[in-house]
Amino acid sequence: MSIIMKGSEVAAAMKEELLREVEKLARKGIVPQLGIVRVGARPDDLAYERGAIKKMGGVGIRCKVIELSESIGQADFEQEFSAVDNNPDIHGILLFRPLPRQLDEQSVRNMINPKKDIDCMSPVNIAKVFSGDESGFAPCTAEAVMEVLAHYAIDVRGKRVTVVGRSMVVGKPLSMLLLKKNATVTICHTKTINLEETCRNAEILVAAAGKAAMITADFVSENSVVVDVGINVGSDGKLCGDVDFDAVVAKVASITPVPGGVGAVTSSVLAEHVVRAANSLNGLS
Template identity: 40%
Template sequence: MQILDGKALAKKIEENVTNEVAKLKAETDLTPGLAVILVGQDPASQAYVNMKKKACDRVGFYSVTHEMPQDISQDAIENTITMMNQNPNIDGILVQLPLPPQIDTTKILELVDPAKDVDGFHPYNVGRLVTNLDGFVPCTPLGVMELLSEYNIDVKGKNCCVVGASNIVGKPMAALLLNADATVEVCHIFTDDLKKHTLNADIILVGVGVINLIKEDMVKDGAIIVDIGINRADNGKLVGDVDFANVSPKCSYITPVPGGVGPMTIAMLLSNTLKAAKLNAQKKR
């Protein structure tokens, strides 16, 4: 069993982005800029945004966080996004989800300029992903593909079981695997007999937020496990969706939680923002 070390790869990607940023600044005098919208006081969202801010500082990005109260109006968020769309110094716009119930999330995500949609959530970029065209891809599934590639794991022809069908992880994960010629099954909350599907899989990718959902008897010998889940256990520890202690001895490769997919998500955000900045620099020439 080998650990898929996302932390080490994320560090490598971050170093590469830092070098690319220095080069971009030297050649064009432009600094990549990322703007984040954070609504309310959710501790998990605040922690994520803080991690993203620190990562931006490390690689030399300009970053700004628009912190808004929980009772913010739809108009106020829309006005802020419109302002950021028009700001030439902002290359990437990130709306931290979830948004409060009074906000129409779909409308907000659709308002972000697709050329600044570094989270890859705009329908334009979703469409380009599904049709295997270049665009911005959601950071977590993109990070998973980078991690598999780093360890020379070719998904072509492999049976892949994606557990979870969210717009942020499950659906784009399935699209990326399909684009790489994998055979893909997507399971979700209404799937009957999950074990039947996971047992047949060469690669299981799970991200649903249920502690120990994937157990030892659900995994065939030599399978590859990518645990995208992140949960806080009763003892305060961060754990994934896989029963790591019992499942890992059966695997050929497995991601740990923490230190697996999590760091890759932030590394891909940096990578996407750099890509947006380079495209923006070309337009300005």
């Protein structure tokens, strides 16, 4: 019988530690605060924002939402972002991306204080992740995968891990986090030749390509561990992952569901990063 690795269990365990850390800050008169910068009102951004606000509130972290017009110009956008970046009461910044076409994202990547860059926009944090420097903030989703594996006592040391996806949000940084834990990592993508065979060779398979149900039973080996990072809308209009869950679940040892898997842990990692940033900015770590 496969183990369903539920994100809610991981998030519940993380919440206990977060509450302790927030209480320690409170005793020093510090209330950690997240600044959410949103340009426009895309439904997916609003959904994530609601979830983030709920998660932060549940552990005593304040939230400040800075909503900007979808038609805002570059100069005004940079001015607004700079105000958030320089606000001493805001310890972590989450910018919803992609930005509208008229805005240059690279400028704010270079502008953001790396100590407030809790979702790894800054080249400084990207370099730290790729060099194995744990003082940097990794992307929240990539780190959420590591949290799931750790919670379910899945040791990656020496294991053959295949990551399907090469984005800077998940695939590449996650591969670096896995390498730091001494996994043997293969990075694949939708154009990889013999993708099925490469995936079948994996003891741990992470699907992060952004293509609904592309990982079928033919892609997995018996008793492997499958982590599904994909968030897609299937032909039936329901949320689904990159893995064909029903076809794969009986074959593997452990698997994350979608929804209710890695995505449920991402906002907990975000909260953890805000607390880390609050400690760092106040000279406590």
